[in-house]
Amino acid sequence: MTALPRMLIVSFSPIRSDPRVLKQVGLFSGKYHLITCGYGAAPDGVDEHFALTPDAVGWPSDKIGLLGRRYKRAYGQIPAVQQARKLLTGVPLDVVLANDLNTLPLALELEPKYGVHSDLHEFAPKEKEADLKWRLFVAPYMRWLCRTYLPRARSITTVAPRIAAQYTKDYGVAAQVVTNAAPFTEGTPQPVGETIKLIHNGAGQRYRKLENLIEAMRSAPPGVELDIFVMPNEPDYIAELKQTAADVPSVKFRDPVPYTELVETSRHYDVSLVFLPPTTFNLENSLPNKFFEAVQARLGVIVGPSPSMVEIVKQYGFGTVTPDFSPDALAATIQSLDRGQIMEWKRAADRAAEPLAAESQLKIWEAAIRALLPAAESAAS
Template sequence: MLILSLSPLRRDPRVLKQINLFRGRYRVITCGYGPAPDGVAEHVEIDPACIGWPRDPKRLALRRYRDVYWNVAGVAEAYRLLRSRRFGAVLANDLNTVPLALSLDSTHGVHADLHEFGPKEHFDKPAWRALVAPYMRWLCRTSLPRAASVTTVSAGIARQYGLDFGVQAAVVTNAAPYVRKQPRPTGSTIRLIHSTAGQRYRRIEDIIEAFRGIRSGIELDLIVMPNEPGYVDELRRLAGQVPAVRFRDPVPYEQLVDTVAEYDVAIAYLPPTNFNLAQALPNKFFEAVQARTGLIIGPSPAMVELVRRHGLGAVARDFSTAGLREVLDSLTPELVDGWKQHADQAAEVLSAEYQSRGWETAVAALLDPAADRA
């Protein structure tokens, strides 16, 4: 089977979970950016100069969407590398790979795994909303009904694909692999961690401000990926004014759960600045559960449901600095220790092994056990 993604595969947690799930069952071939992931039978590497998204405003404005798609450099390069091959099935990651996957010689068809709700991914940007959103809707209308099956990351996003495009998508969350750990007792200083992409729309500065003048015994470490370097520099300067906040360097994905386990509470705070963030159920949520730390979240519906069902942490009243500060002021070692015990009790059911059954079901429906697993 081919696992296809126009992303750096070794840094894409969701794709790595798929590879880990299937490499022992099928002959897995991967195609994407960067070097081969561990354990695959073969890897087809796309030239990093070949960008995976359209940069063609003229054709977008003219709504020549077929031309737009097949002139995306990453799509064209992947098609050139794969077009002479035959696969048992294709697992296509994200909307931008689905037409490509459907064009390949696949004996049993295509499963589409959608990491976002594509038509609203950057809906806050007027140019994107005017030019790219209609193109994304075209991709959904013309390609998703032709996929044999579809999964996505949360119930809210699955619901929207159904409402807008009639697509019945199953949910496979961004759960982390199960880790056998014991909760670490909370000391007199409560240590918090927030690991995030460094993107301005995430409003990370609000989290830093919540720690300004915080009482002693509460500290925050930030791990921020340099997606927008200028913005990350601003955050570092701001944190320099807040003694309770420090930055630490990013760590490889496979070390992230152990890193989070050094802390007592993880902040999974995603202001709903766009549709996908409002419906998010992110990696960091599940990594905290496997690390056996408590959680502080905002009122994000998908996260709230799990936090309350399993007793994993606290829900702030809103996404404001004041709302987060109220929760921080309520923290005690005893409260946090209770959250850690509940995380330990929920770790198995909230693990990737349990949550990934949607992929197992979809791929098993494509790849009959008696068929060639090429």
């Protein structure tokens, strides 16, 4: 029997809780000799796993290297890079799927036999552009990474059309789009009860301005409630949000649930608030996980005028778009909610669940990796 091609998926993230990387693992498990490298325990379905320790951060902290624009040195000093080098050097590899820009130089350095596919989860040069220090000292380094290493990747994917277009415009590389779509889940739209139940889930980061959701709920009519499931990315900010919501009884904070339980948890709600003010380029152009999870849960959505989301909402009809990103605009939309309209959105989400599911998106990764391999090895996989 011909041995399966040896594939490494590398991500400076805890893979077991990283939705996008878990989809890659599920897709390639059993089709390749699958190796992973990331924080924490091995994800299910892999043949080998190289664990990074929690203290091995994946971002540059070499101030001399960054300030002096000695970027190769700055990259080499990243603890996760140093640790991954020790773990992976000498491991025979046919292909590498490198997640996010910060793993790409490492992946190329490992010299897999048939090359590297780069999956870019955001537009990296503007990832934390809301932070002045980051813009001044880290953004030039990220642009250097793009200029230097993206042309060396055999193929590239990213998460949304406008982000792909920006990579092409700025760095001359072609990027296909693999959205953060959730896997297809069987289900039927649930009736709207006496209480209209709204949900927001996501990262607890200040630049996302989650306080807008709370302010909008201050004027919500009786019988409309919002549950917020938020990851404790910035604990001080989450504490502030909870204090802000203390006098808004229609808002409740819930403990975050694992990615694998989000769709099932969301089924108990009616409308998902996917309201992300464009404080950064990536937020402005995002197609976030929660947007697609709402579809699989057969919910309606309320989105701000984020162009990529607006296009899909208008195409499939499973929600509405606020006129702008102000709390007042969101409040007015919440005040106008109608149970009959929400049921129409839920039925539209049901019709959209299959075409917007992850399965169609995963074929793009599958084809990209297969294209790296010679015909004989590709057939073996």
